[in-house]
Amino acid sequence: MQGRENALETLRAHRRALHRIPEIANGEFETKKFLLKALHALKPDLLRCYGGTGIKAVFFCGKEGAKTLGFRADMDALPILEQTGLPFCSQNPGFMHACGHDGHMALLLTFLGLISARRRELPHNIAAIFQPGEENLLGARDMVRAGILEDPRIDEIYGLHVMPSYRAGTIGLSAGPVMAGNTSLDIRVLGRSAHGAAPHLGVDSILAAAQVALSLEARLTRLSAEEPSLLTFGQIQGGAVRNQLAGETTLRGTLRYFSLKRRDELHAVIKECSAAAAASFGARAEVLFDERQYPPVVNDQAAVGRALPLLPEGLLLPQPRQMIAEDFSCYLNERPGFFAFAGVGRGEDDAPLHSDRFCFDEEALLPALDFYLRLAQNP
Numbered sequence: 001m002q003g004r005e006n007a008l009e010t011l012r013a014h015r016r017a018l019h020r021i022p023e024i025a026n027g028e029f030e031t032k033k034f035l036l037k038a039l040h041a042l043k044p045d046l047l048r049c050y051g052g053t054g055i056k057a058v059f060f061c062g063k064e065g066a067k068t069l070g071f072r073a074d075m076d077a078l079p080i081l082e083q084t085g086l087p088f089c090s091q092n093p094g095f096m097h098a099c100g101h102d103g104h105m106a107l108l109l110t111f112l113g114l115i116s117a118r119r120r121e122l123p124h125n126i127a128a129i130f131q132p133g134e135e136n137l138l139g140a141r142d143m144v145r146a147g148i149l150e151d152p153r154i155d156e157i158y159g160l161h162v163m164p165s166y167r168a169g170t171i172g173l174s175a176g177p178v179m180a181g182n183t184s185l186d187i188r189v190l191g192r193s194a195h196g197a198a199p200h201l202g203v204d205s206i207l208a209a210a211q212v213a214l215s216l217e218a219r220l221t222r223l224s225a226e227e228p229s230l231l232t233f234g235q236i237q238g239g240a241v242r243n244q245l246a247g248e249t250t251l252r253g254t255l256r257y258f259s260l261k262r263r264d265e266l267h268a269v270i271k272e273c274s275a276a277a278a279a280s281f282g283a284r285a286e287v288l289f290d291e292r293q294y295p296p297v298v299n300d301q302a303a304v305g306r307a308l309p310l311l312p313e314g315l316l317l318p319q320p321r322q323m324i325a326e327d328f329s330c331y332l333n334e335r336p337g338f339f340a341f342a343g344v345g346r347g348e349d350d351a352p353l354h355s356d357r358f359c360f361d362e363e364a365l366l367p368a369l370d371f372y373l374r375l376a377q378n379p
Contacts, residue, residue: 007110007369012362014038015106016088022077022095022102025133028053031075031105035130038109042116044128050146054139055130057112058152059119068125070154070335071111071372072328073104074134083356098358100162100344105130107160107342107365111372123379127154138292140327149334156303157337158375159328160368164350166343168364171311171371173340174319175304179297180230180256181263182325184290187212187274189238191283193247202245206238208283209249215277219269229266230256230323256323258296294325300336307338310374315367317343342368 021030032053039047039057046058053075058068082089082096090096097103108128115126129148133139149157166172189209194202213233220231231253238249255270257263271287278285299319308316319341328339344350344360351357 007114008363008366010113011106011110011365011369014109015102015362018102018105019086019088019097020091022090022092022097023075024079024095025076025135025137025139026052028075028132032130035075035105035109039112042112044112044116045119046152050143050148051132053132054143054146054148055128056148057128059112059116059126061122061125062120063123066123066125067155068127068152069376070127070129070149070157070331070337071108072129072131072140072157072159072331073108074101074139075105075130075132076101076135076139078135078354080354080356084359086359096356098354098356099135100353100358100360101134103162103344103360103362103365104160106362107368107372111369111376114369114373115376122376124376125152126376127152134327138294138327138330140330144330144334149331154335157331157335158340158372159331159337160340160342161326162344162360162365163341164345164352164358164360166317166341167345168343168361169367170315170317170343171340171367172317172319172343173299173304173307173311173338175299175301175338177258177296177298177321178319178339179326179329180258180321180323181260181296181329182294183255183263183267184292185253185255185270186288187251187270188286188288189249189251189278189283190286191245191247191249191281194245196243196245199245202247203282204245205249205283206246208278208281208285209236209238209251211281212274212277212285213251215273216270219273220266223269227258227262228321229258229262231266231270232256256325258321260295263293294327295329295333297326297329297339298332299338300332303336303338306378307375310378311371312367340368340371
């Protein structure tokens with residue numbers, strides 16, 4: 001398509017401008033202004049805002065009965081103080097695009113710039129979703145509830161994430177489960193306070209909570225290994241003073257899984273095991289699962305099958321299951337599609353995602369840009 005020779009220059013300009021203005025989830029107001037200005041210049045046939053900062057832009061091919069393909073980019077940054085030393089580093093102290101969302105937005109904008117003037121030559125309508133609140137706030141769920149997949153109806157949807165663990169320029173794509181579902185949970189262990197010199201008069205919730213954690217670790221490792229799962233406790237809080245038995249202790253953690261069936265099984269096991277372990281110390285356990293649950297990311301078999309032949313030999317890599325979660329799953333629960341990985345890794349010194357040193361060369365996204373163009377042009 002005309003203008004592809006300038007794609008890298010455009011991609012770099014967009015990415016670096018967005019990198020300077022990182023904003024927290026659901027507070028992406030300057031980012032929204034930047035995107036709307038860039039989108040207005042492309043003259044989409046439909047441009048609509050959703051919620052506080054979400055955006056949908058549609059480019060119609062004009063063909064009766066044409067499908068609408070959706071492409072999503074997340075917008076939010078992280079509360080991290082940048083330490084990259086880049087000349088285009090964050091101008092919002094304490095916030096940083098440490099997860100590559102600036103690259104995702106720049107990629108989608110550059111793609112739209114290439115198809116906008118030739119939209120009538122495409123076999124499909126193209127819908128772009130710029131989504132707020134991916135980091136921990138399930139922004140995709142909110143966008144789905146707000147109707148972003150409708151009017152016009154998006155028939156198939158695609159997304160990707162930069163991955164420093166993949167060699168620069170490669171694309172990771174596989175069918176089936178590729179990223180874990182994630183549920184946050186609290187386990188409140190209720191005992192009875194007593195003086196530390198007379199523990200027989202109370203029920204030590206700290207000891208009971210420790211037994212709950214150990215019992216769950218032992219129990220979950222004995223579940224079927226055919227479908228992996230992971231329970232991690234990152235916080236334990238109990239007691240007020242050093243010489244008193246704690247009347248209440250809370251374990252806070254996350255549970256990860258690759259199917260909703262396994263999630264339900266794990267929920268039942270955790271409740272049963274926690275209750276039994278706490279009771280062995282004379283305590284009670286209450287398990288509270290957060291309602292804001294990330295479903296597993298499950299790539300549609302047919303959509304992946306159509307896409308794989310579009311990737312040049314040598315660029316395609318298998319996409320092993322990742323224990324990290326992604327709210328793109330909320331779209332895939334509603335529509336067929338897939339979520340791919342775009343390699344940006346250069347060597348052993350690459351900083352990981354969410355690092356205050358994370359960075360990548362925009363040139364690594366050119367194969368992903370070409371992939372998007374092939375998807376748009378594929379009959």
